[in-house]
Amino acid sequence: MDARVGFIGLGRMGEPMVRSLRRAGFPVTSCVHRNRAAMERLREHGVVEAADSAAVASASEIVVICVPDAPQVEEVLFGERGIVHGAKPQTTIVDMSTISPIASRNFAKRLEAAAFHFVDAPVSGGPARAADGTLTIMVGGAAEDVARVEPVLRAMGTPTHLGPVGMGETVKLANQAIIAGVMLANIEALVLAKRLGANLDAVRKVLATATASNYLLEQWLPKTWFAGTFEGGFSLDLLRKDLAAALDAARVLGHPMPATGLAYQLYTTRSAEGDGALDYSAIAKAYERNDTEVVTRHLP
Amino acid sequence: MDARVGFIGLGRMGEPMVRSLRRAGFPVTSCVHRNRAAMERLREHGVVEAADSAAVASASEIVVICVPDAPQVEEVLFGERGIVHGAKPQTTIVDMSTISPIASRNFAKRLEAAAFHFVDAPVSGGPARAADGTLTIMVGGAAEDVARVEPVLRAMGTPTHLGPVGMGETVKLANQAIIAGVMLANIEALVLAKRLGANLDAVRKVLATATASNYLLEQWLPKTWFAGTFEGGFSLDLLRKDLAAALDAARVLGHPMPATGLAYQLYTTRSAEGDGALDYSAIAKAYERNDTEVVTRHLP
Numbered sequence: 001m002d003a004r005v006g007f008i009g010l011g012r013m014g015e016p017m018v019r020s021l022r023r024a025g026f027p028v029t030s031c032v033h034r035n036r037a038a039m040e041r042l043r044e045h046g047v048v049e050a051a052d053s054a055a056v057a058s059a060s061e062i063v064v065i066c067v068p069d070a071p072q073v074e075e076v077l078f079g080e081r082g083i084v085h086g087a088k089p090q091t092t093i094v095d096m097s098t099i100s101p102i103a104s105r106n107f108a109k110r111l112e113a114a115a116f117h118f119v120d121a122p123v124s125g126g127p128a129r130a131a132d133g134t135l136t137i138m139v140g141g142a143a144e145d146v147a148r149v150e151p152v153l154r155a156m157g158t159p160t161h162l163g164p165v166g167m168g169e170t171v172k173l174a175n176q177a178i179i180a181g182v183m184l185a186n187i188e189a190l191v192l193a194k195r196l197g198a199n200l201d202a203v204r205k206v207l208a209t210a211t212a213s214n215y216l217l218e219q220w221l222p223k224t225w226f227a228g229t230f231e232g233g234f235s236l237d238l239l240r241k242d243l244a245a246a247l248d249a250a251r252v253l254g255h256p257m258p259a260t261g262l263a264y265q266l267y268t269t270r271s272a273e274g275d276g277a278l279d280y281s282a283i284a285k286a287y288e289r290n291d292t293e294v295v296t297r298h299l300p
Numbered sequence: 301m302d303a304r305v306g307f308i309g310l311g312r313m314g315e316p317m318v319r320s321l322r323r324a325g326f327p328v329t330s331c332v333h334r335n336r337a338a339m340e341r342l343r344e345h346g347v348v349e350a351a352d353s354a355a356v357a358s359a360s361e362i363v364v365i366c367v368p369d370a371p372q373v374e375e376v377l378f379g380e381r382g383i384v385h386g387a388k389p390q391t392t393i394v395d396m397s398t399i400s401p402i403a404s405r406n407f408a409k410r411l412e413a414a415a416f417h418f419v420d421a422p423v424s425g426g427p428a429r430a431a432d433g434t435l436t437i438m439v440g441g442a443a444e445d446v447a448r449v450e451p452v453l454r455a456m457g458t459p460t461h462l463g464p465v466g467m468g469e470t471v472k473l474a475n476q477a478i479i480a481g482v483m484l485a486n487i488e489a490l491v492l493a494k495r496l497g498a499n500l501d502a503v504r505k506v507l508a509t510a511t512a513s514n515y516l517l518e519q520w521l522p523k524t525w526f527a528g529t530f531e532g533g534f535s536l537d538l539l540r541k542d543l544a545a546a547l548d549a550a551r552v553l554g555h556p557m558p559a560t561g562l563a564y565q566l567y568t569t570r571s572a573e574g575d576g577a578l579d580y581s582a583i584a585k586a587y588e589r590n591d592t593e594v595v596t597r598h599l600p
Contacts, residue, residue: 124510185481210424
């Protein structure tokens with residue numbers, strides 16, 4: 001019989017992830033965390049509404065969390081009407097938020113002391129792949145805990161078990177540090193080419209067959225910067241939050257990340273300009289000039 | 301009838317490119333530029349040896365150049381026994397070196413004044429794809445000049461005509477600026493994950509399905525850093541030369557490239573440590589510590 005699943009966090013990722021769970025036949029209980037409208041839409045898909053996180057947990061064997069950052073995870077877990085106040089012993093809690101692996105391991109220790117199981121399972125792929133149920137899911141946890149939640153994760157995408165608690169978050173932060181740098185590299189190079197007269201669509205096609213080939217250039221930028229919009233996608237401020245977590249972990253370890261450190265500062269400068277809610281490709285606005293003329297007049 | 305091709309520059313790229321031309325049936329004349337051994341090997345493949353660049357040019361309708369940088373191109377073109385002193389009028393010169401588009405346009409002007417045609421056609425793919433004749437070739441030039449040399453380029457890979465003279469180099473420099481940043485992003489993130497206990501082979505596989513997916517992570521690093529070798533590949537000092545050209549062009553245009561500027565400085569620091577001849581993934585040596593223990597002792 002399918003496990004009863006609780007789901008907390010009905011944001012741009014959480015809502016389509018819950019739909020995937022319903023499509024796969026899981027009974028799902030949720031509550032309004034920040035988003036009343038999403039709850040209403042999901043009720044039409046058979047999701048049962050509970051009063052709060054504690055009530056969601058008491059109705060569930062597996063509780064999934066998908067919120068922005070560690071403080072929200074902590075509130076959902078240990079706050080006044082948090083999961084620990086409603087969950088039965090041996091409940092398995094799956095945190096699909098992207099947070100610091102240090103915070104993740106900390107939460108796991110506190111939950112284990114209270115006889116709960118914990119798995120970290122952050123995702124990559126964005127709202128489109130969340131809707132399709134084809135997310136990449138990076139999983140950390142004890143083997144038996146991961147096995148228990150695997151059917152639930154499979155309903156949302158492809159889970160890969162990467163190590164003990166915290167390892168899902170570790171690999172996700174690696175993904176985030178990489179995309180921050182890859183986006184910057186693409187944009188610095190492409191604005192240069194554009195100002196020298198290149199057609200960016202032709203450049204994208206040829207670079208897809210060259211050593212610069214990367215997912216963001218081929219799949220992400222055509223829907224955002226190239227399409228003249230920075231709406232949708234993945235918000236610059238959420239990327240900043242993930243970079244801050246990676247840089248915090250690096251600081252604890254004495255690991256140098258000069259390029260990632262600069263990337264954080266550049267995205268933060270863009271956020272200070274008021275663009276934090278836009279897709280992070282909006283960093284292009286820092287490079288494109290108002291006088292966008294092709295500058296071959298400077299050339300021989 | 302196949303055009304008679306001259307080829308100058310029998311380095312790690314030039315030698316396999318000449319073999320591709322021979323495989324396709326082109327008669328090829330070359331000369332010893334820096335590499336006597338390569339010339340000897342190519343003579344066994346039917347390449348005719350001439351005394352110098354001028355003599356190569358006088359035996360050819362199309363002359364291909366593949367040397368490290370603009371000063372070498374200038375020497376091969378205009379030096380004492382350079383191409384212009386042997387070539388017949390209307391000869392087409394194809395520069396497959398990676399140099400500044402500003403230098404490229406400059407050379408084209410001087411050659412046109414002497415009744416020669418010029419096409420820039422730098423490549424991406426490295427020695428392996430040079431050997432297979434499957435290089436990505438980025439082409440700039442007048443349509444009729446590009447059409448004339450297209451069969452020659454097709455013998456070495458897939459040419460894409462991107463615009464007037466200089467546009468091949470412009471797009472190639474964009475490729476180089478991107479790979480410089482993508483390599484750094486991969487390595488800063490992966491060394492962090494490794495020090496937190498991650499298995500890099502597992503990380504590579506899962507990130508290949510995530511937004512961080514990129515060619516260098518999936519195809520380049522398994523043959524270099526992950527394999528414990530920085531031999532072969534693409535030398536860090538040649539990448540520095542390309543970044544310098546991109547940053548020079550950016551300076552002319554007033555285009556900011558803070559991340560690429562930092563990348564240049566980091567690779568240059570590595571070169572100063574004596575690693576300039578290694579594959580540019582050797583930048584990893586700046587991040588890996590001698591005490592490579594997994595540092596979970598810092599973690600909760």
